[in-house]
Amino acid sequence: MATPILPGAVIGVLGSGQLGRMLALAARAMGYRIHVFSPDRYSPAGQVADHEIAAPYDDAGALTQFMRGIDVLTFEFENVDAAAARIAEELDVPVRPGGWVLQTAQQRVVEKTFLRDAGLPVANFAAIETPADLAAAISTAGFPAVLKTAAFGYDGKGQAVVHDAAGLENAWSALGGQPAILEAYVEFAAEISVVGARNPAGQFAHYGAIENIHRDHILDISIAPARIIPAAAAQAVDLTHAVMEELDAVGVLCVEFFLAKDGRLFINEIAPRPHNSGHLTIEAAFASQFEQQVRAICALPLADTHQARPAAMANLLGDLWSHGEPDWAAALAVSNVKLHLYGKREARPGRKMGHLTALGPDAGSALATVTAARCALSGEASQS
Ligand code: AMP
Numbered sequence: 001m002a003t004p005i006l007p008g009a010v011i012g013v014l015g016s017g018q019l020g021r022m023l024a025l026a027a028r029a030m031g032y033r034i035h036v037f038s039p040d041r042y043s044p045a046g047q048v049a050d051h052e053i054a055a056p057y058d059d060a061g062a063l064t065q066f067m068r069g070i071d072v073l074t075f076e077f078e079n080v081d082a083a084a085a086r087i088a089e090e091l092d093v094p095v096r097p098g099g100w101v102l103q104t105a106q107q108r109v110v111e112k113t114f115l116r117d118a119g120l121p122v123a124n125f126a127a128i129e130t131p132a133d134l135a136a137a138i139s140t141a142g143f144p145a146v147l148k149t150a151a152f153g154y155d156g157k158g159q160a161v162v163h164d165a166a167g168l169e170n171a172w173s174a175l176g177g178q179p180a181i182l183e184a185y186v187e188f189a190a191e192i193s194v195v196g197a198r199n200p201a202g203q204f205a206h207y208g209a210i211e212n213i214h215r216d217h218i219l220d221i222s223i224a225p226a227r228i229i230p231a232a233a234a235q236a237v238d239l240t241h242a243v244m245e246e247l248d249a250v251g252v253l254c255v256e257f258f259l260a261k262d263g264r265l266f267i268n269e270i271a272p273r274p275h276n277s278g279h280l281t282i283e284a285a286f287a288s289q290f291e292q293q294v295r296a297i298c299a300l301p302l303a304d305t306h307q308a309r310p311a312a313m314a315n316l317l318g319d320l321w322s323h324g325e326p327d328w329a330a331a332l333a334v335s336n337v338k339l340h341l342y343g344k345r346e347a348r349p350g351r352k353m354g355h356l357t358a359l360g361p362d363a364g365s366a367l368a369t370v371t372a373a374r375c376a377l378s379g380e381a382s383q384s
Contacts, residue, residue, distance in 0.1 A: 002094070002200035002299040005071050007031030011294065012070030012093070013045060014038070014084055016052065018342040018352060019076035019274050020045030022282070026290035032298075037066045044342040045076070057081055067091045074251060074297050078105040078272055096200075096250040096297040101272045104247060108181045108269075109150045115267055118246045120239060123184040123258075123266045128172060137182040138165060144185040147171045149178055159217065161185060186266050188258040192226045192233075194240040195254045195278035197292035197302050204241050205292060205302040207285055209233035210277045211363075212256070218350060221370070222277040222313045223363050224284060232259055243270055252293040254278060276315065276352070283338055283357045284311035309359040312366035314374045316354040321347035326377035334373040336360060 005011075011027050013020045016038035024034040024045050035051040036043065046052030051069070055062035063084055067073065073088045073095045085099030104114050109127045116122050126137035127150065138145075147168060149158035160171035162182075172180060191214065196206045211226035212219055226233060240255045247253075254275030256268045278289035287295075287303030295302050320326050332339060341354035356373050360366030 015076035016043035
């Protein structure tokens with residue numbers, strides 16, 4: 001049995017963006033202290049943490065000093081160097097989730113191979129490392145297919161849909177011939193995600209299926225509960241539980257799925273941390289994904305995830321600032337809407353600056369409300 005890490009203890013976070021910020025706010029509400037480590041100063045998480053260390057992720061000296069001051073280590077993104085987790089382990093600081101979970105999630109070929117070998121559903125895929133791999137990859141994935149960089153891809157960066165051999169060769173050259181993965185294109189009816197939490201005793205909790213709508217490969221809107229048949233939602237939850245068990249993952253983990261038009265579910269990605277699609281749990285559920293992360297990594301019982309009311313979340317990207325400061329008062333005049341801003345100083349296009357969450361009597365009304373509130377920010381009339 002893992003020993004509980006009780007309020008008053010220090011939670012260490014590698015990374016200092018909005019996920020770390022919302023984790024810090026939840027942790028502080030429960031009486032924990034938070035130390036964050038990243039190359040940035042005055043970061044979204046650092047602004048609300050007890051202590052912010054600004055140093056490169058490969059600075060072993062700074063990492064060692066950081067680990068000496070914390071009781072448990074967690075992450076807010078998966079592309080963490082394995083050396084950081086090793087330093088924590090050498091100092092007997094629990095690393096949750098473990099380094100192997102991060103390593104599985106940070107390289108697409110490793111991730112998909114793990115899922116396939118565990119008997120979990122993924123679209124056909126093949127690794128491409130040399131030009132000699134192209135023909136075999138085509139016969140495995142077929143066309144159309146999606147070519148993605150194997151490493152460090154997020155939000156659709158380094159991706160192309162290809163329709164024939166020449167298109168694949170061009171797309172791979174455009175990626176500089178770096179290691180890649182070719183996946184069968186899934187004709188999906190919906191994209192959904194399940195945010196799960198698991199503590200060291202193996203207790204599992206989840207928020208059901210959340211429906212996600214992307215724009216330019218970036219998450220735009222999430223809706224919970226997902227407007228899909230209940231059997232598919234239940235299956236997605238079971239698969240998420242299976243992923244966490246197979247990985248022996250402790251903490252919060254999100255599984256992103258395609259729900260194909262023929263009703264089959266395919267896992268697209270796993271993110272071993274709270275997820276953008278789970279932000280609506282702050283208002284919609286009794287305990288948010290961030291509180292669950294605190295409870296799970298501190299070896300405490302997980303909270304009830306019951307969702308009292310349907311909810312929808314809309315991301316606020318830096319583009320919204322292109323004509324000046326958004327009209328916050330106009331959005332907040334829409335009832336049942338909450339505003340979250342992440343404290344980022346510079347609003348760049350595509351940068352996640354904050355989000356809005358709306359609650360409603362059903363998922364469709366929550367979606368209409370959050371869309372209207374976001375339109376009000378830039379003085380537009382809502383489309384819906
Ligand atoms: P990813 O970076 O893998 O999360 O992909 C970003 C987005 O690209 C997904 O949310 C999908 O909308 C789309 N996409 C990625 N892979 C596939 C696929 N195999 N089939 C269809 N659409 C895909």
